[in-house]
Amino acid sequence: MTRKGKRLTLIAGAMAILGLAAGLMLFALRDNIVFFYTPSELAKKQTASGARLRIGGLVKEGTVVKNGQDVRFTVTDKTSDLAVSYTGLLPDLFREGQGVVVDGVLQPDGAFRADSVLAKHDERYMPRDVADALKKQGVWQGETK
Amino acid sequence: MIVETGHYALVLALALALAQFAIPFIGARLNDAALMRVARPAAITQFLFIALSYGALTYAHVVSDFSLVNVIENSHSLKPFIYKISGVWGNHEGSMLLWVLVLSLCGALIAIFSTSMTDRLRADALAVQGLLGAAFLLFILLTSNPFARVAPAPWEGRDLNPILQDPGLAIHPPLLYLGYVGFSIVFSFAAAALIGGRIDAGWARVIRPWTLFAWIALTLGIAMGSYWAYYTLGWGGFWFWDPVENASLMPWIAGTALVHSAAVMEKREALKVWTIFLAILAFSLSLLGTFLVRSGVLTSVHAFASDPDRGVFILAILVFFIGGALALFALRAGALPVGGLFSPISREGALVLNNLLLSACCATVVVGTLYPLALEAITGEKISVGAPFFNTVLIPIALPLALLMPIGQMLSWKRGDLAAALQRLRIAFIVGVAATAAFGAWYGTPFLSIVTAGIAIYLVVGTLSDLALRVRGNSGRASLKRLAGLPLSAFGTSIAHAGMGLTLLGLAATGWGVETIVAMKPLSYYDVGPYQIGIDSVSPRQGPNYSEVYAVMAVRKDGATLATIEPAKRFYQARRMARSEAGIVTLGLGQVYAAIGDSHEDGTIDARLYWKPLVTLIWIGALVMAFGGALSLADRRLRIGVARRAAAPALEPAE
Numbered sequence: 001m002t003r004k005g006k007r008l009t010l011i012a013g014a015m016a017i018l019g020l021a022a023g024l025m026l027f028a029l030r031d032n033i034v035f036f037y038t039p040s041e042l043a044k045k046q047t048a049s050g051a052r053l054r055i056g057g058l059v060k061e062g063t064v065v066k067n068g069q070d071v072r073f074t075v076t077d078k079t080s081d082l083a084v085s086y087t088g089l090l091p092d093l094f095r096e097g098q099g100v101v102v103d104g105v106l107q108p109d110g111a112f113r114a115d116s117v118l119a120k121h122d123e124r125y126m127p128r129d130v131a132d133a134l135k136k137q138g139v140w141q142g143e144t145k
Numbered sequence: 146m147i148v149e150t151g152h153y154a155l156v157l158a159l160a161l162a163l164a165q166f167a168i169p170f171i172g173a174r175l176n177d178a179a180l181m182r183v184a185r186p187a188a189i190t191q192f193l194f195i196a197l198s199y200g201a202l203t204y205a206h207v208v209s210d211f212s213l214v215n216v217i218e219n220s221h222s223l224k225p226f227i228y229k230i231s232g233v234w235g236n237h238e239g240s241m242l243l244w245v246l247v248l249s250l251c252g253a254l255i256a257i258f259s260t261s262m263t264d265r266l267r268a269d270a271l272a273v274q275g276l277l278g279a280a281f282l283l284f285i286l287l288t289s290n291p292f293a294r295v296a297p298a299p300w301e302g303r304d305l306n307p308i309l310q311d312p313g314l315a316i317h318p319p320l321l322y323l324g325y326v327g328f329s330i331v332f333s334f335a336a337a338a339l340i341g342g343r344i345d346a347g348w349a350r351v352i353r354p355w356t357l358f359a360w361i362a363l364t365l366g367i368a369m370g371s372y373w374a375y376y377t378l379g380w381g382g383f384w385f386w387d388p389v390e391n392a393s394l395m396p397w398i399a400g401t402a403l404v405h406s407a408a409v410m411e412k413r414e415a416l417k418v419w420t421i422f423l424a425i426l427a428f429s430l431s432l433l434g435t436f437l438v439r440s441g442v443l444t445s446v447h448a449f450a451s452d453p454d455r456g457v458f459i460l461a462i463l464v465f466f467i468g469g470a471l472a473l474f475a476l477r478a479g480a481l482p483v484g485g486l487f488s489p490i491s492r493e494g495a496l497v498l499n500n501l502l503l504s505a506c507c508a509t510v511v512v513g514t515l516y517p518l519a520l521e522a523i524t525g526e527k528i529s530v531g532a533p534f535f536n537t538v539l540i541p542i543a544l545p546l547a548l549l550m551p552i553g554q555m556l557s558w559k560r561g562d563l564a565a566a567l568q569r570l571r572i573a574f575i576v577g578v579a580a581t582a583a584f585g586a587w588y589g590t591p592f593l594s595i596v597t598a599g600i601a602i603y604l605v606v607g608t609l610s611d612l613a614l615r616v617r618g619n620s621g622r623a624s625l626k627r628l629a630g631l632p633l634s635a636f637g638t639s640i641a642h643a644g645m646g647l648t649l650l651g652l653a654a655t656g657w658g659v660e661t662i663v664a665m666k667p668l669s670y671y672d673v674g675p676y677q678i679g680i681d682s683v684s685p686r687q688g689p690n691y692s693e694v695y696a697v698m699a700v701r702k703d704g705a706t707l708a709t710i711e712p713a714k715r716f717y718q719a720r721r722m723a724r725s726e727a728g729i730v731t732l733g734l735g736q737v738y739a740a741i742g743d744s745h746e747d748g749t750i751d752a753r754l755y756w757k758p759l760v761t762l763i764w765i766g767a768l769v770m771a772f773g774g775a776l777s778l779a780d781r782r783l784r785i786g787v788a789r790r791a792a793a794p795a796l797e798p799a800e
Contacts, residue, residue, distance in 0.1 A: 009489045014501055021505035021542060025512055028537035029530075033517075036527035054529055069662055069751065088662045089742040089753055 034103070039080040042106075049108040055082060056101045064096055075100060075112075083111045091119040148213060151201020152292035155242075158194040158249070159282040161187050165252070165275030169268035173341075181268035185256040188271050191278060192246075192253035199246050202291050203233050212298035215239060215291045221304035221719050223690040231315040232305045237439065237455075238291035240318060244435070245281045247319075247326040252278065255330055262351050269337030270330075277329055280462045288455045304690065304719035313373030317366060321393060324363025325431040328396055330355040331403065332428035335421050336470055339477040344417055349410035352424060354778055356407055359427075360400045361774040367393050368767030376727050381660070381738050381755045383763060386535050391514040392434030395507055399427040402503040404774075409493045412558060415486070416497070418478050423500075425474060429467040430511075436463045437514070491561040495553030502546040509538045540593070547600050547649060550642050551607025569614055570607050577603025594656030601653055604646035612639040633780040641773025648766030654735075654759035664749040670701060674756025676737055677701045681709070683750055691715045693726070696750060700730055700737050707732060712739045712752070734759045 036054040037045065047053065055075055063074035071086045073096075084102050094100065094117065104114035165187035172180025205213050206229050209222045219236040220229060228235075234243040252274040259267050285291070331352050338344045370393070375383040384390060403423040410420045440456030487493045513530045521527055551573060555566035567574075581599025588595065615631060618624040659674040670677035681697040695713035699706045710728030717724065728739040735758040742751035 003486055006486045006488065010486075010497065013489070013498065017498075017501045017505055018508075021509060021538065024538045024541060025509060028534045029516070032533035032537060033528045033530050036529060054527075068664055089740070089751055 036101075038077040039075055039082040040077055042082060043080045047106060049106045049110075051106055052104070053106060053112075054101055054103050055084070055112060056099070057082070059094070059096050059098055059100050061096045075102060084114050085111060086114040086117055088117075090117055094119040147201050148205050148210065148292055148294075151198040151205075152290070154194045154198040154201070155282065155286060155292075158191050158198065158245075159279060159286065161191040161194060162249075162275045162278035162282055165191060166272045166279060167275075169275075170272035173265045173268045173272070176265075178264060181264050184268045184271035184275075188249070188252035188256040188274065191275070192249040195242075195246050195249045195282075199233075199242055202239060202242060203230060206230070206233050209302065210298075211300070211302055212294050212296065213291075214293045214295050217295065217299055217302045219305050220302040221690055222301060224302075224305060224310070225689050227312065227315060228305055228310050231318075232309070234318050235305050235309040235314055238285070238289045241281070241285050241289050241439065242291055243318065243322055244326060245278060245285065247322045248274070248278050248281060248329055251326060251330045255333070259351065262347070265341055266334070266337050266343075266348075266351075269340050270333040273333040273336045274329065277333070277466065280465070284455075284458050284462065288458050301719075304717060307691070307715065307717040307720060307722050307724040308377065310690075310717075311373060311377055313369065313377065317369045317373055319366075320362050320369060321366030324359050324361075324366050324400075325393070325396060325434065327355065327359025327362055328400060328424075328428040328431050331359065331424045332466075332470065335424035336473060338421060339470075339473045342477060342480060344421065344481055346411050346414050349407045349420065353404070353407045353411060356400060356403050356424075356427075357774050357778045360397070360404055361771045361778065363393065363397050363400060364767055364771045364774065367397060368764050368771075372764050376729055376738075378725075380740070380753065381658075381727075381757065383760075386513070386530075386532050388514045388518075389434075389438050391510050392430075392437045395430040395510050395514070396427050396434065398503055398507040398510065399423060399430050402500045402507070403427050405496045405499050405503075409496050413487065413493050415493060416500075418481055419500070421478070421481075422474060425467075425470045429470065430507075432463050432466060436460060488560050490556065490563050492553065492556045492558045494561070495549065495556050498549060499546065499553060502542055502549075505542050506539055506546075509535070509542070513538075540597075544597065544600055547604050547645070550604055550645070551611060554608060554611045554638060554642065570610065573603050573607030573610055576606045588657050591656045594653045597653035598650055601646045601650035604649065605643045608639045608642035608646065612636065634777040637773045637775075637777030637780065639773070640776060641770045644766045644769030644771075644773055646766070647762045647769055651759050651762030651764075651766060654762070655757070657758050658760070659756040661754050663752060663754065664745070665752050666749050671754060673737065673754045674758070675702060676707070676732070676756060678737065678739065678754050680750065680752075683744060683748075686713075688715065690719065691717045694741075694744065695726075696728075696739075696741050696752075698728060698739055700732075708737075710737065710739055712741045714741055731761055734761050734765075736760050 034052050034054050036056060037047075039055060039057050042053070042055060057075040057077040060074040060076040060081060063072075065072045069087050069089075071088075071090060073084055073086075075082045075084050084104075086102070086104075098119060101118040102112065102114040103116040103118075104112055107113050165184060168187070169181050169184035172178070172183065202215070204210075205216050206220055207226075209216065209220060209229070211217050211220075215236060215238050219232055219239070224232065233239040252271060255267070255271060255274065259270075334348070334352050334355070338348050367390075370390070371383045374385070375381065403420065403426075406416050406420045406423055409416045436456075436459045440459050513534050517528050517530050551570055552563075552566050555561075555569050556563070577599050580602035581595055584595045584598045612631075612635070615635065616624050616628045618627050661671065661673055663671050665671060665678075665680050667680050667683075670679040677700075679699050679701070681699055683694065683696045686693050686695055693713045693715040695711050698710050698712065700708045700710060708730040710730050712728030713726040715724045715726055716722070725740050730737050735756065738755040738757060740753045742753070744750040
């Protein structure tokens with residue numbers, strides 16, 4: 001193979017692989033990203049049911065109902081509420097009145113079916129998503145740096 | 146007094162770092178040997194001063210000196226001794242101090258071991274290393290001083306985050322930092338080569354051991370972190386595509402590409418510009434990782450408290466070094482002598498393909514990690530990019546890479562024979578297909594796991610058969626002779642590739658795991674895969690700085706008890722935080738994993754039970770990979786400091 005041919009092979013190979021990777025990335029970004037909302041943002045957005053979402057807020061006091069492994073609770077940002085159902089073990093730090101992030105799918109009836117529940121760690125290790133949501137709603141109680 | 150000494154030593158180290166940058170750098174420009182010679186003692190003394198400073202902070206933690214803010218916030222007088230030592234780096238300030246300690250250690254290692262290069266290259270490399278040290282020391286002293294005092298001192302500290310109170314903390318960060326920061330050596334040599342404008346196969350021989358060293362440490366560090374997350378977080382996952390984990394994966398992928406491209410440069414004098422670029426990239430990605438973790442733009446257990454000043458400072462360091470190195474690269478790369486071209490079907494052609502695929506993987510991880518941050522900064526929209534994204538993109542790139550690995554090994558340098566290589570891999574192909582069929586018959590689904598497991602088996606057999614074919618002689622004696630004559634790096638390659646195969650098999654097997662969430666009644670048994678698990682007792686227990694409820698569970702098969710495990714739920718009084726401790730038993734290569742939740746009044750207890758077949762292979766594979774890397778590092782031709790002998794006469798290695 002000539003020098004030019006070798007160089008062309010190399011360039012063509014590189015373009016093919018990088019093109020393939022870029023194509024895969026665009027495809028995956030279209031289908032596999034999850035948007036993060038607070039309950040009030042969700043209420044405004046009119047999101048279609050069936051979409052995968054992450055919702056962050058506080059667990060509303062007095063709304064946690066456990067029935068064996070099934071748990072129902074309300075996530076609130078003190079403006080809007082969202083009913084959430086979940087089956088499984090709750091994280092160690094899940095408590096009423098505390099910050100929480102739920103991952104799941106919006107049901108046709110407007111309720112939220114979570115397949116994972118993340119709780120804030122402690123005052124210093126609160127998920128930033130939750131902290132931001134609380135700051136936005138003006139109910140942030142921690143130190144503001 | 147000891148604390149003040151530590152603080153003062155840190156300031157002195159900054160002065161030394163600046164001297165280590167300025168004097169040898171000027172010396173190299175003026176070609177003044179006396180000025181260039183300053184680099185070595187400066188690097189070694191800088192390390193000693195930082196070590197002294199680090200020792201002082203450790204002392205303050207060990208004696209629970211609560212007049213230090215850092216100790217108050219991260220320690221407790223009742224904390225076990227091992228966490229008093231490892232807790233030093235379990236916080237922002239201390240971990241940054243460890244960072245510069247490792248950075249200065251790297252500088253000292255260059256100073257001590259790099260005997261086989263021109264004075265100028267060494268002086269420039271140590272100057273860059275000094276500048277890096279100065280930037281991070283300044284960062285610590287101005288924004289993250291671990292020696293800040295408070296008066297009056299409280300009686301008790303706030304304790305270390307319970308998630309970090311684990312033996313994993315003693316091993317994971319130091320190894321990870323050795324890897325992360327180890328790439329600074331390669332970075333400094335790349336910058337030095339660009340400054341000096343000279344680059345040849347000798348340069349590749351100089352950086353290859355350092356690249357391997359950093360790569361081995363990073364491999365072990367990532368594997369250790371992953372196993373720690375697996376047993377401590379209580380939901381059995383070992384990789385979450387968390388941006389902080391990705392931050393360690395990006396330099397690992399770039400470093401893996403670098404190990405391979407440096408081999409091409411060393412053997413064939415080709416890919417010079419690309420290798421220099423990768424050397425800059427690997428450490429730039431380490432810096433990016435440090436920025437992501439330490440600046441507070443991300444949240445995770447790794448992020449500690451966030452502070453915008455720190456973020457801006459690290460961003461400035463990042464922009465200065467990455468921007469500076471890339472600008473230098475852009476200015477000088479064109480002037481570098483062009484390396485040789487080669488036939489696409491050859492060892493070097495295969496290594497180029499390896500580099501292309503690894504670059505694509507690396508770019509994917511970079512995009513998946515930075516895209517959400519960029520989107521939020523620009524539009525305010527928050528998204529999370531998780532496992533589905535990475536799986537969709539990485540699997541179609543990584544599986545072909547695994548298929549090509551043994552083929553590349555079978556090709557010879559300069560001009561390879563593809564048909565012959567495939568011919569020699571026929572046993573691997575047959576075993577791989579048979580394994581795919583066997584996994585398919587045994588498990589049935591999921592398709593991806595079966596195919597991946599088949600490819601993993603093919604990879605292990607293929608890479609080991611390369612070794613076998615190279616050793617095989619006409620007689621037993623001839624084979625032994627060949628075995629003894631084979632360079633260690635050949636074993637290293639095969640073993641590291643086989644390790645990759647084992648990890649791949651462990652990853653494939655996650656598809657066959659079984660998970661159940663049950664409310665367990667005492668003395669009833671619950672099926673988890675091939676085993677039955679039941680609770681014998683649930684009782685409270687008092688630990689040194691926590692109280693816990695632990696369950697004794699029996700793991701049975703066919704009525705015989707194989708093992709007992711003790712999952713626990715701990716409560717740490719000082720921080721009022723709970724944490725799970727999983728109960729794990731290794732059976733064969735798989736593990737039974739149990740985590741407990743709330744207990745109820747009727748005596749039942751919520752539990753997550755898992756059977757994870759072959760899961761240990763994920764980490765065993767990483768250990769094997771690191772062992773392969775260590776064999777290559779031990780190869781006489783590559784050993785640090787011996788390179789001069791190998792380099793002196795222009796002898797081609799007999800291969």
